[in-house]
Amino acid sequence: MARAGLTPERLIRAGAELADEVGFDQVTVSALARRFDVKAASLYSHVKSSRDLKTRITLFALEELADRVSDVLAGRAGKDALVAFAGAYRDYAREHPGRYDATRLRLDSEMAAASAGVRHAQMTRALLRAYHLAEPEQTHAVRMLGSVFHGYISLELAGGFSHTEVDSQESWLWTLDSLDALLRNQGGS
Structure with a gap:
C-alpha cells in the first residue's frame, strides 16, 4: 500500500526541488x-526506477519552462521576442538549475515527440517568423539559438564568466544584439 500523501505528482515536484x-x-x-x-x-509504486524518476522530472521541467516561455512571448515579435525568449530560459536556469539540467536529458523519440520539447521548437520557429527565414535556414537558426542560449547559460552557471571585469549581463545583451543582427541579415528583414 502506498504511503498516505505520496502521489506521483508530489514525488516529481519534490524530485525537481531536490534537483535544484x-x-x-x-x-x-x-x-x-x-x-x-x-x-x-x-x-x-509511483516510479519504476531512478531513470523513470529523472525522465518524469525532465517532462515536468520541459512543460514548466514551455509555459514560462509561452507567457513571455505573447504579443512579441522580432528582437523583442528574441530577448524575451532568451531571458525566460536564462531566468529559469538561474532559478531552477537542476530542472534546467533535466531539460537536456535525452528522451527516446516517442517520448520526446509527446513532450513539451515540441512546444519549445514551435515557439522558436514562431519567434523566427519575423526574420523571414526559409528552410533550411530556419532549421539552422533554431539550432543556433538553442546552442547559443544553452551554451551561454551553462557556462555562466558554471562560473565561466566570473574571471573578467566585464559583466556577463553586458555580454548577454551584446550576444542578443548580435543574434538579432545576424538573423535580420540572413532573412533580409
Whole structure:
C-alpha cells in the first residue's frame, strides 16, 4: 500500500526541488525517499526506477519552462521576442538549475515527440517568423539559438564568466544584439 500523501505528482515536484538543491545527476529514488523519510521501496509504486524518476522530472521541467516561455512571448515579435525568449530560459536556469539540467536529458523519440520539447521548437520557429527565414535556414537558426542560449547559460552557471571585469549581463545583451543582427541579415528583414 502506498504511503498516505505520496502521489506521483508530489514525488516529481519534490524530485525537481531536490534537483535544484543537489543537482540533477544526484537525484535518485533513494535520495527522494530520504526526503520523505520513507524506504525507497515505498516509492516504487509511483516510479519504476531512478531513470523513470529523472525522465518524469525532465517532462515536468520541459512543460514548466514551455509555459514560462509561452507567457513571455505573447504579443512579441522580432528582437523583442528574441530577448524575451532568451531571458525566460536564462531566468529559469538561474532559478531552477537542476530542472534546467533535466531539460537536456535525452528522451527516446516517442517520448520526446509527446513532450513539451515540441512546444519549445514551435515557439522558436514562431519567434523566427519575423526574420523571414526559409528552410533550411530556419532549421539552422533554431539550432543556433538553442546552442547559443544553452551554451551561454551553462557556462555562466558554471562560473565561466566570473574571471573578467566585464559583466556577463553586458555580454548577454551584446550576444542578443548580435543574434538579432545576424538573423535580420540572413532573412533580409
